[in-house]
Amino acid sequence: MKKQRLIVIVSLLAGAGLCVYLAAAGHTAEKAKEEETTIDAAMRVDVAPLLQKIDKLQAEVTQLRAAAEGMNEKLLSMQDSMGKMEKAMDSLRKPDRWQYHFLYQGSNVATNRLADDGWELVTSGKDNLLIFRKPAPTKEE
Secondary structure (H helix, E strand, O other), rough: HHHHHHHHHHHHHHHHHHHHHHHHHHOOOHHHHHHHHHHHHHHOOOHHHHHHHHHHHHHHHHHHHHHHHHHHHHHHHHHHHHHHHHHHHHHHOOOOOEEEEEEEOHHHHHHHHHHHHOEEEEEEEEEHHEEEEOOOOOOOO
């Protein structure tokens, strides 16, 4: 019980001492409130216009991303079409010159080796004569 009284008395004295200090320093509760309001007003910034600009920029970024994705899809489609056209063009090109290879009594190993080297079978004749061809090297090669 004595401890509780002592705590209450010390608290009252501390509060009274604080009041005396503030009064001596010329501070009142009203003056402190005025200073706090002035500081709050000075620190207050209207961020509403900035938030509106951020919203507009985010909307523009979203639109640009959607446009970029659409353009990317078109580009991929065009690349695919170009690849198909290049293959078709290559199949239409005929070399100016051919070189030929004749093989009598060819074995599977020999014919497979020729095919691996780019030779294509043109025809087979009498006595197991096999005729292969491939484009002749150009002067640049």
